[in-house]
Amino acid sequence: MVSRRGRPRSSAVREKVVRAAADLALDGGPGAATVDAIAKRAEVSRTTIYKWWPSASAIVLEGLLDSVRDTIVRPPGSTTVQALEHHVGALFGLVADPAVGPLLRNVIAASVSDPAIERALMDQWITPRRAAVAVTLRDAVAAGELPARTDVEVAVDALVSPPYYRLMLGMAPLDDAGVAALVNTVWCGCRATRKVSGP
Amino acid sequence: MVSRRGRPRSSAVREKVVRAAADLALDGGPGAATVDAIAKRAEVSRTTIYKWWPSASAIVLEGLLDSVRDTIVRPPGSTTVQALEHHVGALFGLVADPAVGPLLRNVIAASVSDPAIERALMDQWITPRRAAVAVTLRDAVAAGELPARTDVEVAVDALVSPPYYRLMLGMAPLDDAGVAALVNTVWCGCRATRKVSGP
Amino acid sequence: MVSRRGRPRSSAVREKVVRAAADLALDGGPGAATVDAIAKRAEVSRTTIYKWWPSASAIVLEGLLDSVRDTIVRPPGSTTVQALEHHVGALFGLVADPAVGPLLRNVIAASVSDPAIERALMDQWITPRRAAVAVTLRDAVAAGELPARTDVEVAVDALVSPPYYRLMLGMAPLDDAGVAALVNTVWCGCRATRKVSGP
Amino acid sequence: MVSRRGRPRSSAVREKVVRAAADLALDGGPGAATVDAIAKRAEVSRTTIYKWWPSASAIVLEGLLDSVRDTIVRPPGSTTVQALEHHVGALFGLVADPAVGPLLRNVIAASVSDPAIERALMDQWITPRRAAVAVTLRDAVAAGELPARTDVEVAVDALVSPPYYRLMLGMAPLDDAGVAALVNTVWCGCRATRKVSGP
DNA sequence: TTCTAATCGAGACGGTACGTCAGGTCTTCTC
DNA sequence: GAGAAGACCTGACGTACCGTCTCGATTAGAA
Structure with a gap:
């Protein structure tokens, strides 16, 4: 067993920082999660933050990934359409979640310049x-439910x-019916598709 | 018509500023188009900029809208599918345009906090x-080409x-075939859709 | 008459900064006169300070020179010895002045690394x-009061x-008698000096 | 005598640290001899340094005293003037020594705030x-070579x-002739001094 | 023409956040 | 117990932009 030399990293620090960043990003609006503000709120030294994270956005991202650790699995025994609806529905739910969406929006905006x-x-x-x-x-x-020519991407x-x-542009998220309609449309579209430039 | 007293606004200033902002945003990367940098590049006073625009992003947005002034019209005599492909194709082309995409990405990121x-x-x-x-x-x-229950939104x-x-996440844009496939899929999907939760 | 463009420099700022630096250096001990502390005490922006002074020590020096603007003149009608005593006495007085000595010590210490x-x-x-x-x-x-071979430096x-x-080493300054003795010793020494390596 | 329990203090550490501090202070300029830099250069833990010395300057001072361990003795059989010249000349030589002067200047500057x-x-x-x-x-x-009223201090x-x-102000040191002239002037001045405020 | 109101440029100023550096303290493991 | 390794906090550093402000210089219609 390899026990590191020196004082071990404090897990409390990581938690306080990540939580503070999330809190600030959520109720302070974007731009509130600066390194300074995070340090103050987490009661952690700015220096320490810079030691472990390269930027405020990296912290927010870490908090985001922390809060969404549920494994992405296909429900056992589900039909293809059910599986699709599960996957896509989960994604929609996540993005619309008021504790996740704003963080994600924040991080995507930051990714533009980082x-x-x-x-x-x-x-x-x-x-x-x-x-x-x-x-x-x-x-x-593979199962023949969709034609071979389906463009999966x-x-x-x-x-x-x-x-x-919708998240990035500040539009209201689709409601459940909208989500179902979307999945249905794409599913049927894939099945019904004919050659694009046919006779 | 009442023409104001005093010195009229210089159109040269507006142009220089907007152009400088676009140049900076394009080849300086996002974050390069600061008010300071724009003022310096445009050889215009910062004060003047603040007089006419509320933020650097507003200038970039103005440049973006300036550069894309083509009217959005349906090609005369086109079928519905052709019209759709024209509209959607134009949009894809625009977003993939190296002189437009980066600006747009920039502005969307800025919109998050403004x-x-x-x-x-x-x-x-x-x-x-x-x-x-x-x-x-x-x-x-209305023409009966799509079922009445179609969820247009x-x-x-x-x-x-x-x-x-794809723009916001830095992914490569879809190629022409992809665009065609997308339009085709959605079109067919709308036509083929059955009631979502049927018996 | 050349009237400058732009907002004129506020003389109040200069005064507040210099005074704050002196105050801090005097009653806060050396090391108290940091740019941050000066800015806070003077209620002036740090940025502004950096615009006009390269370092905290430069401000302290400026305050020092400000407070000692008396022209260095020989008292009219004085004999050489009187003039010497005046000059040297003034210098001793200055360095022993509790409002000057500490600043000077501060600045000399800073000069070592700047x-x-x-x-x-x-x-x-x-x-x-x-x-x-x-x-x-x-x-x-020149008047023949001192021998030509006097090494003035x-x-x-x-x-x-x-x-x-004594200032730099924290020793008590010489008292008036000491000052007089010093001047007297050097004066007599210069007059009495024989060739250094005589027969 | 009871020899301490545990690992005895390593003399190698002391030497490495002191040498590193001197090296840094000499060729890195003042301000280069920080605790961090010394620890790195000496390949010694910062903690260890803090355990034995209160500050970086204390290390430099220790190095300074280390390097100048020559006993201050009066040359046997010397006349008073010879002894004075020896003492004062040695001091001048020391301060002008490029391996000693900078350290001393450093330490004096540090003494201002410590x-x-x-x-x-x-x-x-x-x-x-x-x-x-x-x-x-x-x-x-006592021997009657100087008058009783001589103010020794x-x-x-x-x-x-x-x-x-001259060291503190960055001025060139006096050369040998200057040193001799100084000693001579003061010696003669002490002997020739008359009552300060005589008739 | 002269007045007058506006634009525009120059630059000072107060702020906030940045990212870095050094000083110290504390905790843990190794010798 | 000495020493190494390294986490952590504090405080100051100097810089970049921000947005506001006070000026003077310029411009062109209105009186």
Whole structure:
């Protein structure tokens, strides 16, 4: 067993910082989660923060990923459509969650000017969620439920883009009926699609 | 017509400022278009800038809207699908345009922390483009090409969200085939949709 | 008449800053006169301070020079010895002054690690005071009161070094009798000096 | 004698630390000898340094005293003037030594804001050197070489202040001839002095 | 023409946050 | 117990932008 030398990192610090960042980002509006403000609220030294995180947004992102640790699994025994609705519905619910959406919006905005955030967001948030939907769709293609020519990436885009789009532009999220309609439309669209430039 | 007394506003100033902001935002990366930098580059006084614009992002937005003044019209004599492809294709092209996309991304990020930008962006960019697509879809419903139960807002979301989504997350834009597939999928999906929770 | 463009510099700011620095350096001990503390005490923005002064020590130096603006003049109609005693006595008095000595000590300490302070201190404080004494001595040589071989620089050193030496090392300053004795010793020494390496 | 329990203090550590401090203070300029830098250069833990020394300046001072361990003795069989010249010349030489002067300047500057350094510097450097000169002068008074009214403290000041003064202000040190002239002037001045306020 | 009201430029000023550096203290493991 | 490693806090540093402010210089219609 390898026990590190020196004083061990305090887990309390990490928690206080991440929680403070989330609190500030949530009820202080975006731009409130500065390193200074986080340090003050968490009662932690700014220096320590800079030692562990490269920016305020990185902290917010960490809090975001912390709060959403539920594994992305397909409900056992579900049909393809049920699985799709589960995945997409969960995503919509998440983005519309008042404790998650604002953080995500914050982080996406920050990712515009911070490649590191962009990468982390992509790797740890976007890609896993796209993958879950994509796998379900590809299984359906393999099972013959969807035609072989189905463009999975495009279908995934159609299914997952709207919540981000509405989030970033400050539009109200789709309600449950809207979500169901979206899934239904894309599902039927994939099945009904004919060759694009046919006779 | 009552022409004001005093020195009239110099149009040269507006142009220099807007151009400088766009240049900075484009090749300096986001965050480069600060008021200070714009003032220096445009060789205009900071005071003057503050007199006419509330923020740097507002200038970038103005430049964005300036550069995209093409009227959003339905090509005369086009079928519904052709019209849809034209509208959606134009939008995708715009967002993928290296002289437009970055500015837009910039402005959307700024809109997160600036309600005024959010409003202006919504009113002058998002809403008109959604409206064009929505009108086409509603016409199709009226003409019996699409079923009456079609949820137009959802269809619009599916059609227009992907480019913004990919733009904000730094993903490569869909290529032409992808765009065509998307339009086709949604169109077919709307036509083929059955009642969501049928027996 | 050249009237500057732009908002004119506020003289109140300069005064408040310089006074605050002096106050802090005097009753807060050395090391108390940081830029932060000065800004807070003077109720002036740190930015503004950095615009006009390169360091806290520069401000203290400015305050020092401000408070000692008395022209260095030889009393009219004085004999050489009287003039010397006046000059040297004034210097001793200044350095022993509780409102001047601590500032000077502060600045000399800072000059060790700041060439700009070193230069300014030299040019605006040390050199003028050495010069006054040197001129008086040289006049005495010219008048035949002192032998031609008198090493003026050495005599100046002997006369002016002690107060700085005692100041820097925290020793009590010489009292009036000590000052008189010093002047007398050096004066007589210069007159009585024989060739250093005689037969 | 009871030898302490536990690991004894490593003399290697002391040497490495002191040497590192001296090296940094000499070729890194003042301000370079921070505790951090010393720890890094000496490859010693900061904690260890803080355990044995109260400040970086204390280390520099220790190095200074280490490097100048020559006993201050009067050359046997010397005349008073020879002894004085020896003492004062040694002091001048020391202060002008490029391996000693900068350290001393450093320490004096630090003593301004650190009473402990001030005390140590006084007790272990200044006082012994003043004492050596004072004893010689007092012996001369006792022997009748100098008048009884000689103010020894003042004479000591005149003899030893100049090198410190020039050191602290960054002035070039006096050359050998200057030193000889200084000693000669003060010696003759002490012998020739008449009552200060005579008729 | 002269007045007058506006624009525009220059620059001072107060703020807030940034990211870094050094000083100290404390905790833990290793020798 | 000495020493190494390193986490942590404090406080100051100097910089970048922000937004406001006070000026003078310029411009062109209105009196």
